[in-house]
Amino acid sequence: MANEYESRRTFAIISHPDAGKTTLTEKLLLYGGAIHAAGSVKSRKSKRSAVSDWMELEKERGISVTSSVLQFKYDDIDWNLLDTPGHNDFSEDTYRTLTAADCAIMILDAAKGVEPQTRKLFHVCRMRGTPIVTFVNKLDRPARDAFDLMSQVEEVLGIHTVPFTWPIGSGDLFQGVYDLRNRVVERFQKGEVGKRAEVTLKGIDDPELGKLLGDEPSATLRGEIELLEGAGEDWDEQAFLSGQLTPVFFGSALNNFGIETFLRDFKALCPPPGPRLAGDVEVRPEDDRFSAFIFKVQANMDPSHRDRVAFARVCSGKFEGGMRVHHARLGKQIRLNRAEQFFAQDRETVMEAFAGDILGLYDPGIFRIGDTLSSDGPLVFDAVPRFSPEHFGRIQLLDPLKRKQLQKGIQELAEEGTVQLFTQPGREKDPICGVVGRLQFEVLTFRIQHEYGAKIVFDALPYTYARWVEGAADCEELDRRRVPLAVTDIDGRPVALFRDQWELDRIARDNEGWTFHETAPMLAGA
Numbered sequence: 001m002a003n004e005y006e007s008r009r010t011f012a013i014i015s016h017p018d019a020g021k022t023t024l025t026e027k028l029l030l031y032g033g034a035i036h037a038a039g040s041v042k043s044r045k046s047k048r049s050a051v052s053d054w055m056e057l058e059k060e061r062g063i064s065v066t067s068s069v070l071q072f073k074y075d076d077i078d079w080n081l082l083d084t085p086g087h088n089d090f091s092e093d094t095y096r097t098l099t100a101a102d103c104a105i106m107i108l109d110a111a112k113g114v115e116p117q118t119r120k121l122f123h124v125c126r127m128r129g130t131p132i133v134t135f136v137n138k139l140d141r142p143a144r145d146a147f148d149l150m151s152q153v154e155e156v157l158g159i160h161t162v163p164f165t166w167p168i169g170s171g172d173l174f175q176g177v178y179d180l181r182n183r184v185v186e187r188f189q190k191g192e193v194g195k196r197a198e199v200t201l202k203g204i205d206d207p208e209l210g211k212l213l214g215d216e217p218s219a220t221l222r223g224e225i226e227l228l229e230g231a232g233e234d235w236d237e238q239a240f241l242s243g244q245l246t247p248v249f250f251g252s253a254l255n256n257f258g259i260e261t262f263l264r265d266f267k268a269l270c271p272p273p274g275p276r277l278a279g280d281v282e283v284r285p286e287d288d289r290f291s292a293f294i295f296k297v298q299a300n301m302d303p304s305h306r307d308r309v310a311f312a313r314v315c316s317g318k319f320e321g322g323m324r325v326h327h328a329r330l331g332k333q334i335r336l337n338r339a340e341q342f343f344a345q346d347r348e349t350v351m352e353a354f355a356g357d358i359l360g361l362y363d364p365g366i367f368r369i370g371d372t373l374s375s376d377g378p379l380v381f382d383a384v385p386r387f388s389p390e391h392f393g394r395i396q397l398l399d400p401l402k403r404k405q406l407q408k409g410i411q412e413l414a415e416e417g418t419v420q421l422f423t424q425p426g427r428e429k430d431p432i433c434g435v436v437g438r439l440q441f442e443v444l445t446f447r448i449q450h451e452y453g454a455k456i457v458f459d460a461l462p463y464t465y466a467r468w469v470e471g472a473a474d475c476e477e478l479d480r481r482r483v484p485l486a487v488t489d490i491d492g493r494p495v496a497l498f499r500d501q502w503e504l505d506r507i508a509r510d511n512e513g514w515t516f517h518e519t520a521p522m523l524a525g526a
């Protein structure tokens with residue numbers, strides 16, 4: 001086993017809906033040879049994902065509900081792309097998927113810059129120090145000034161930027177990009193999708209530049225590059241690897257423009273699996289001991305089998321089909337019999353895997369998000385955080401005879417991480433559901449009816465913040481101190497619900513000894 005992990009690259013793509021994630025994913029898969037025709041990922045007009053349309057709801061609504069994990073080979077590298085739901089309303093899944101990635105591509109729409117969803121997802125990467133590579137998309141459309149975009153990224157996200165390519169015009173005047181590191185102009189040829197003409201220059205003062213681009217555009221480009229070279233940030237790989245600095249690329253995913261250059265550089269930038277912390281232990285990918293953690297549980301991926309799949313990210317050692325591992329939370333040995341990997345549309349049984357790989361483990365109901373599996377005794381990876389939901393609702397069961405089905409459904413969906421359950425003391429029978437996006441209530445209503453046979457509706461509650469309260473003993477104490485709604489989470493910890501920031505600030509002012517946490521650690525091993 002000659003350091004197989006070194007040829008693994010595990011990454012995710014973060015963006016606001018419509019920035020071009022599906023289009024870029026498709027192009028990456030196309031170049032990687034995992035699919036053979038553009039349009040496979042999403043049949044364009046129907047806006048439907050073919051790669052991840054595991055669920056009926058996805059087909060009905062034409063949106064991507066589940067995260068899919070895609071594997072493809074490109075230039076001797078095994079790429080694992082953790083695809084994340086693009087819809088505004090499915091971010092909780094996305095959050096946790098990001099914790100399994102070693103690197104992230106951040107796509108920005110050149111006309112819009114940093115958008116709310118980008119900011120949230122960025123925040124998750126930041127918490128873990130995940131390196132981020134930025135791709136500014138849709139340069140073929142009217143765009144914001146490239147300097148403005150870069151300073152927006154710096155100001156709003158608090159990360160330094162270093163352009164690797166620079167746009168030459170935008171919209172109708174878009175002529176291509178200048179590759180700053182190789183001193184190459186890549187010409188954009190409208191209508192000739194995928195074809196690009198590269199011209200190597202002897203620096204930005206090369207007399208050919210004027211002939212190539214026209215006098216005015218070349219003078220503008222010269223001015224801009226001079227400015228960048230004079231006042232711009234220097235490239236610092238360590239700062240990139242620790243998530244402090246992002247290289248920026250410009251292009252157009254739809255027109256295949258700038259993609260190859262981006263992919264070439266991304267290949268060099270995206271780091272192989274690195275060490276991860278399990279308490280005091282630093283687990284290194286080259287360690288002999290096999291270890292992995294579960295970052296996603298997906299029920300009913302294949303309706304004809306009604307199966308449940310737990311997605312595990314391998315962190316060290318070698319996985320072998322049928323191997324026995326220690327399940328830290330359950331405190332016992334289990335055998336990993338059925339494991340699958342995902343190659344574009346297909347699922348394949350996998351017999352061996354290495355650090356960086358994602359395994360789809362058949363789950364008879366023993367896995368929860370955050371669980372650690374390891375050979376050679378127990379190990380518990382630092383927890384995958386659970387994020388504050390933004391919408392809350394109480395379930396109303398329409399057919400009281402279906403309470404058992406409802407309980408089973410809601411329990412399984414909570415373990416899957418689709419919904420967070422909270423209990424209000426005294427009303428244990430009517431759990432409160434918390435979700436990140438409102439549309440998830442629809443998903444839950446649909447799934448509980450179709451997969452578990454219980455018809456429900458949600459009564460919306462007016463809260464928008466959940467805060468795990470450190471310093472408060474229990475719900476009673478929260479109640480006494482006039483917290484708007486005191487509940488417990490699935491692990492019995494006290495949680496305060498607030499309608500708005502003002503309420504939160506008021507309670508914080510009155511209770512200085514309390515600390516309010518926006519995320520709750522998953523109790524792996526608890």
Ligand code: G4P
Pocket residue numbers: 015016017018019020021022023024043044045047086137138139140141251252253254255
């Ligand atoms: P998402 O997954 O991030 O939500 O975005 P997606 O790739 O679905 O792209 C959103 C829309 O933007 C799509 O158009 C897509 O074709 C378009 N798009 C993506 N990249 C570019 C680009 O580089 N230039 C231009 N001009 N458009 C781009 P749509 O009309 O919503 O859907 P469709 O009918 O074209 O599929």
